[in-house]
Structures are given as C-alpha cells and as structure tokens.
Amino acid sequence: MSAKGKEPAVKLEDDVALFDDKELDRIFNQEASLVSREQEVLRVLAAFKLNPYEILDLDWMPSATVTDQDIQRQYRKKSLLIHPDKLKHPRGIEAFDLLKKAQVELGDSTKRKNLDETLKDARMLVLREVGLPRDAPDDHELLRPPKMRDPDLKERVKRKAKEIIIDDELRKRRLQKMTMIAEGAEAKRQEDALVERKRKAEEKERWEETREDRVHDWRTFNKKKKKSKKGPEVLG
Incomplete structure (x- = not known):
C-alpha cells in the first residue's frame, strides 16, 4: 500500500x-x-x-x-x-x-412585583384579543392549535409584555428628562437670583465705601454755592 x-x-x-x-x-x-x-x-x-x-x-x-x-x-x-x-x-x-x-x-420584591403585574396585563390583553376572560387557563381549547395559530399563547404574551415594558420605559425616561429640564430651570433661576443678590450687595458696599467722598463733595458744592450768592464785594 x-x-x-x-x-x-x-x-x-x-x-x-x-x-x-x-x-x-x-x-x-x-x-x-x-x-x-x-x-x-x-x-x-x-x-x-x-x-x-x-x-x-x-x-x-x-x-x-x-x-x-x-x-x-x-x-x-x-x-x-x-x-x-x-x-x-x-x-x-x-x-x-x-x-x-x-x-x-x-x-428586589418591588421590581419583581411590578414585572409580574406587567406580565399578567400582557396575558389579559392577549386573551381579550381572542375573546377569552383573564382567568382562562393556558390550555383552553381556543388557545390550542389550530384555533390558536402561530405564534402560540406564550409567544404572543411575550411580545405583548415587551410592548408594554418598552412603553413604560419610554414614559419613565421622558418623565426623567422633563424632571431634569425642570430641575435645570429651577437651578438656573436660583443661580440668577444669587447673582443678583450678590450684585446688589456689592453695589451697596461700594456705595458705603464712597459715602465720605460724596459728603465731602456735597459740602464743597454748598460752600461754593453760598459764596456765589453773596455777589462781588463793593469797595468804599
């Protein structure tokens, strides 16, 4: 070989x-x-x-x-x-x-409870679509082939639950976004108010610092004014 x-x-x-x-x-x-x-x-x-x-x-x-x-x-x-x-x-x-x-x-018991409620709602909506009450068993004759065509009950509930969960998530995100915008607007308002208070405080401080100068200028002005009212001296 x-x-x-x-x-x-x-x-x-x-x-x-x-x-x-x-x-x-x-x-x-x-x-x-x-x-x-x-x-x-x-x-x-x-x-x-x-x-x-x-x-x-x-x-x-x-x-x-x-x-x-x-x-x-x-x-x-x-x-x-x-x-x-x-x-x-x-x-x-x-x-x-x-x-x-x-x-x-x-x-997380709270998150799991909310999810379970969503799945129950999804099943109820699917059963309503085929004319069955929410307490109808999974093996009901209307849920078996050929009455229940493809997709089967489980797949339809899965799809419906996905729709509900996505809608809830989008709603939650929109709410969060709106909250952030509102919080941002409020933060901006508070920041502007703080800047305005600070500006006024600085103006007041500068006003106080120049008080003596203003008083001196005023007294000087008054003296000149009184002198001008006496008129020129007449020689004898």
Whole structure:
C-alpha cells in the first residue's frame, strides 16, 4: 500500500484507536461543553434586556410559580456555565453582567412585583384579543392549535409584555428628562437670583465705601454755592 521509503498512511480509525473510550468521551464532552457555553452567551445577549425572567431563562408566564430558590438556583447554574474564568468569549463578561443584573432585579420584591403585574396585563390583553376572560387557563381549547395559530399563547404574551415594558420605559425616561429640564430651570433661576443678590450687595458696599467722598463733595458744592450768592464785594 505504500511506496518504498514512505511511512504507511494512517487511517482515521487508527487515530481513534489511540484513545480509549473514556478519553474520547472526555474530548467530545469538552467540545460539547464549549459549544453549549458559547450558545448560552449568545442566548443571554439576544434576550430582551428589560425582562430579567427572559435573561435567566425562567418561565415568565403568569401561570408559572417561580420561587426565590428557583431564581438563585437558575442564576448559579447559568453563571457557572458562562463565568469568564471558565469561558473566554469576546462578550462573555457582558453576558455574565446581564445575568447578575437580572438576578438582582428579581431579588428586589418591588421590581419583581411590578414585572409580574406587567406580565399578567400582557396575558389579559392577549386573551381579550381572542375573546377569552383573564382567568382562562393556558390550555383552553381556543388557545390550542389550530384555533390558536402561530405564534402560540406564550409567544404572543411575550411580545405583548415587551410592548408594554418598552412603553413604560419610554414614559419613565421622558418623565426623567422633563424632571431634569425642570430641575435645570429651577437651578438656573436660583443661580440668577444669587447673582443678583450678590450684585446688589456689592453695589451697596461700594456705595458705603464712597459715602465720605460724596459728603465731602456735597459740602464743597454748598460752600461754593453760598459764596456765589453773596455777589462781588463793593469797595468804599
């Protein structure tokens, strides 16, 4: 099979034979682990940034029961998967920071309650669109194929929730901007008032400093005036 002086070609099967099954499993698992870690980074980065449930890949449907333990467990699982110490990815740190932020936001009872209310409102609006009451179960016959066509209930609620959250965020930012403008105008008014008070104080101080000069000038003027009224002296 080989010419004289040349090494025989090594087949792929021969290469594989150099490793035992355990070593092959380790290599394949390592490659699969790297792929899954990179996919998780991309998933986090593609998630809607204003929905921490979506970032943590938790069931965000209102009918789901998500406990604090579920949140902590999911955060630990996801963060270990893409931790910068375990995965060198150009945007790995960014994805890891998003996970941490999502975990913190869901740990805030007020923020989580507001988010849950938004998701409930989104589901109610979707159900209203198909003529169902807000307490209709997720498996209602009108919510199953083919009655509920693509996208399914979960996807429609997801889209509706995104619309509501974006509208709320834009409204909040507009309010913040208006508040900043109002605060800036008030700060400018106070600054102008301060400058005016300072100007008047300086004018008053200068007026007091020149008081003696004004008095002296006035007395000199009066003396000249009295002298001029006497007229010229008549010689006898």
